[in-house]
Amino acid sequence: MKFGTKAVHAGVEPDPSTGAIMTPIYQTSTYVQESPAKHKGYAYARGANPTRNSLQKSLAALENGKYGICFSSGMGATDAVIKLLNPGDEVITSNDLYGGSYRMFKRVFEKYGIKFHFIDLTNAANINTVINAKTKLLWIETPTNPLMNIVDIEACVAIAKKNDVIVAVDNTFASPYLQNPLDLGADIVMHSVTKYLGGHSDVVMGALVLNDEKLYQELHFIMNSCGAVPGPQDSFLVLRGIKTLHLRMERHCINGRKIAEYLKSHPKIGKVYWPGFTDHPNHAIAKKQMRDFGGMLSFTLKDDSIEKATQLMESVELFALAESLGGVESLINHPASMTHASIPKEERLKSGLVDSLIRLSIGVEDAEDLLADLEQALNKV
Ligand SMILES: *Cc1c(COP(=O)(O)O)cnc(C)c1O
Numbered sequence: 541m542k543f544g545t546k547a548v549h550a551g552v553e554p555d556p557s558t559g560a561i562m563t564p565i566y567q568t569s570t571y572v573q574e575s576p577a578k579h580k581g582y583a584y585a586r587g588a589n590p591t592r593n594s595l596q597k598s599l600a601a602l603e604n605g606k607y608g609i610c611f612s613s614g615m616g617a618t619d620a621v622i623k624l625l626n627p628g629d630e631v632i633t634s635n636d637l638y639g640g641s642y643r644m645f646k647r648v649f650e651k652y653g654i655k656f657h658f659i660d661l662t663n664a665a666n667i668n669t670v671i672n673a674k675t676k677l678l679w680i681e682t683p684t685n686p687l688m689n690i691v692d693i694e695a696c697v698a699i700a701k702k703n704d705v706i707v708a709v710d711n712t713f714a715s716p717y718l719q720n721p722l723d724l725g726a727d728i729v730m731h732s733v734t735k736y737l738g739g740h741s742d743v744v745m746g747a748l749v750l751n752d753e754k755l756y757q758e759l760h761f762i763m764n765s766c767g768a769v770p771g772p773q774d775s776f777l778v779l780r781g782i783k784t785l786h787l788r789m790e791r792h793c794i795n796g797r798k799i800a801e802y803l804k805s806h807p808k809i810g811k812v813y814w815p816g817f818t819d820h821p822n823h824a825i826a827k828k829q830m831r832d833f834g835g836m837l838s839f840t841l842k843d844d845s846i847e848k849a850t851q852l853m854e855s856v857e858l859f860a861l862a863e864s865l866g867g868v869e870s871l872i873n874h875p876a877s878m879t880h881a882s883i884p885k886e887e888r889l890k891s892g893l894v895d896s897l898i899r900l901s902i903g904v905e906d907a908e909d910l911l912a913d914l915e916q917a918l919n920k921v
Pocket of ligand 1: 613614615616638640641681685710712713731732733734735744745746
């Protein structure tokens with residue numbers, strides 16, 4: 541089945557009792573049983589809920605995986621993966637990571653005796669400099685947030701597999717429409733469903749998708765034991781959002797390209813970070829592992845000051861100044877003071893995240909209106 545057909549149909553069947561074409565919201569905490577040892581596959585809603593189950597099947601299909609597990613947020617999903625580890629285990633990850641993941645790794649899990657190596661993963665060979673017998677997990681994010689670096693998933697997997705290391709990929713920025721890490725050899729795909737999958741800025745949710753049955757059992761056990769599960773109403777909203785994922789992504793990509801090209805040719809703009817440019821340092825890998833280049837991009841102003849950046853962000857009218865991404869509406873964000881504020885300044889600057897860097901999540905509006913908004917705002921700075 542092709543992607544768009546899966547987006548509309550996978551995991552979803554007419555309700556057996558009424559024929560309702562939309563999956564009902566099973567707003568229930570428990571299920572009545574016939575006898576103590578006999579139930580219809582549902583005992584208590586932390587463990588399973590039919591609306592959530594439909595969504596999990598849909599997500600698994602979109603990522604070409606066997607199993608999907610939903611969590612109450614993207615961080616809840618990431619938390620479950622790290623809980624596979626034991627004290628003394630080591631993790632290799634990127635030095636250009638979603639701020640919340642960095643914060644969780646450093647401030648929550650290091651004190652449980654798990655060691656994290658933050659390295660430049662845009663060169664997969666760097667893994668060899670830190671990998672050792674204690675390394676249990678490689679955590680990849682690509683494209684990276686907010687610098688739009690591309691990590692070669694297949695190259696990383698090749699090194700990890702030789703060393704028996706689990707590979708997990710945060711696929712939030714690409715969405716399953718643009719990139720399917722399991723097909724490239726990864727063991728686990730993580731999504732902040734909050735972003736493109738939900739797509740309408742009305743849900744916070746996370747998910748893991750994988751193929752290995754044993755790993756699935758372990759993660760399902762953690763999900764049920766720790767309890768970071770989403771509710772049925774949110775599961776319904778995401779099921780509904782997914783039905784247009786391919787249509788939205790097509791428009792995000794078209795608009796993203798137009799705005800990236802416009803900014804690149806603008807005299808007041810410094811650098812534009814977008815993997816679709818042929819002179820982007822990892823363009824070839826992006827082209828190899830992604831279907832298109834998405835609607836996320838970042839840029840700096842030639843006049844690299846926080847004042848000018850702030851002025852621009854206050855001058856836009858259609859772009860909303862907000863955290864998050866992947867919704868139908870265009871957003872503008874200042875990583876240094878918003879999404880990435882929890883990363884110490886020296887660390888930020890090391891990876892090129894300067895004070896004037898601005899990130900855009902390009903929505904599905906008409907590109908002409910978005911361009912006009914940027915034009916009028918740039919005229920004011
Ligand atoms: C938003 C985001 C997360 C965290 O997801 P939540 O749903 O906000 O918990 C993780 N990774 C990336 C790349 C994100 O953009």
